[in-house]
Amino acid sequence: MSLRTSPIHDLAMRRAELAPERAFQAVGILAIVLPLLLLLWLFGGALVDAWPRLGWDFLTGFPSRKAEIAGILPALAGSAWLMALTALIAIPLGLGAALYLEEYARPSRLTALIELNIGTLAGVPSILYGLLGLEIFVRVVGMGRSVLAGACTLALLLLPMVIITSREALRTVPQSLREASFALGADRWQTLRRIVLPMCLPGVLTGVILSLARAIGETAPLITIGALTYVAFLPDSVHSAFTALPIQIFNWTSRPQAAFHVNAAAGIVVLIALMLLLNGAAIWLRARLQRRVYW
């Protein structure tokens, strides 16, 4: 009985037991807060630098040798053309490949090889895609240094990501629903079109938009295929020469005059704003489409 003088003694919390838990929590919080602060500092710095140039004139102006009147309209238009064309190329191809691999292909050595390749391709440095695009689209196919060649190259770059995210979205649709559809006498295509695709659409779209948000910041492949750095006109067809936001920024940062660096900072702010806009659109789309799908 003497051992049990304090009834809580056995069960009481001991500080030493809690220490590892607390330590891990602290590390976790630090890992979140530090990068966020760093990003905020970078973005804040760019914003402060850019402030004097940010305005309607900057967005609607053409590049110039005088930093004070130079604008980014051709770069904005070029990026918009690129994104639209890239999406048009990458979505059908990527979704088609995902559908084939996930719904039609029987597991075999060939499909395993394809899957391995897709995973690897997602990690290939983007400049290699640029070199590939230069050889195939610009030279062999003869698209020249056009916005179409740029979009094809970016689409290649995005394909692995689009395929992977689409496959993940397809996998979230329970197998039991596919079986239910087959048992009702629907064929594979009807099942895909009316049951599977509507349910995985939010996931697919989110993946595509996030990939596009990454592509909009890509510089290396576009420089490789020969996007121009000084463009005083807007692209008027898919065969037009073009420039894009990151290239314009790259161009300005490499100028010696400090006034152009302010322009570069302003360009960066616009680019980041566009990326945030795309990410926001992805979140909004997903929320909206998911509401229609009642779980």
Place this chain on the structure above:
Amino acid sequence: MAPEENGTRRSFTSGAGLERAARAADATAAPPDAKMAAHDLHAWFGTNEALKGITLSIPEKRVTAIIGPSGCGKSTFVRCLNRMHEVVPGARVRGRVTLDGQDIYASGVNPVRVRRRVGMVFQKPNPFPAMSIQENVLAGLRLSGEHAPDPAGTAEKALRQAALWDEVKDILKRSGSSLSGGQQQRLCIARALALEPEVLLMDEPCSALDPIATARIEELIHELRERYTIAIVTHNMQQAARVADFTAFFYQGELVEVDRTDVLFTHPSNRKTEDYITGRFG
């Protein structure tokens, strides 16, 4: 003087004993025609042979229960009856399955057409989550792009047949997954019935349901047997005894015994059947 029919029965069940012959005589006059029949049916998952030569008839407008321990091939068997087995990657079938005498595995047969005539209800209720209750019932028609002339009427008819109409008639626009488990399963039955199939396959339709919902489904099966040929897989022997006219006992991919349900449960002719129904294994 014994009626003539009784006499013929006695010879029909030669050597089975007087008691059994008398019971057989109580049943419907002639043995019912086979709506579906499997002949030496083999099925594989990869290299694993799940069915090892099943020959079994599913009599028309009767309920046939298939019982047996887990992994005995009972689900695989019914999935072979509407060509759903082959949907699983690596699954193969060999043998013959006839529907009204026509081989559904013959070359040139479209599995989609087979499934329109042989409906199926799954173990777990699986209504389409993105569809309302009414859309779920009509899904079979909509999926294959058919235009239902009277969608509301078709849906009501199927829901009435599935004994769900009174519970959902005011909430037809609501999501199918907002219903309880038992209601969802009856919704799935309504969905299958809306296509007016001739045969209804039920793969452990009550195993995910509570006893009250189970009782409702069993009642429903009693009503449906008037119009449909039903094959039901169940691991619940009481359920087989309650709902089925005929019961088949499967063990390790083989058909051990099939008989009228009361005969199988009271006088099984095979030792393994007896061991299983008395709970000695399984």
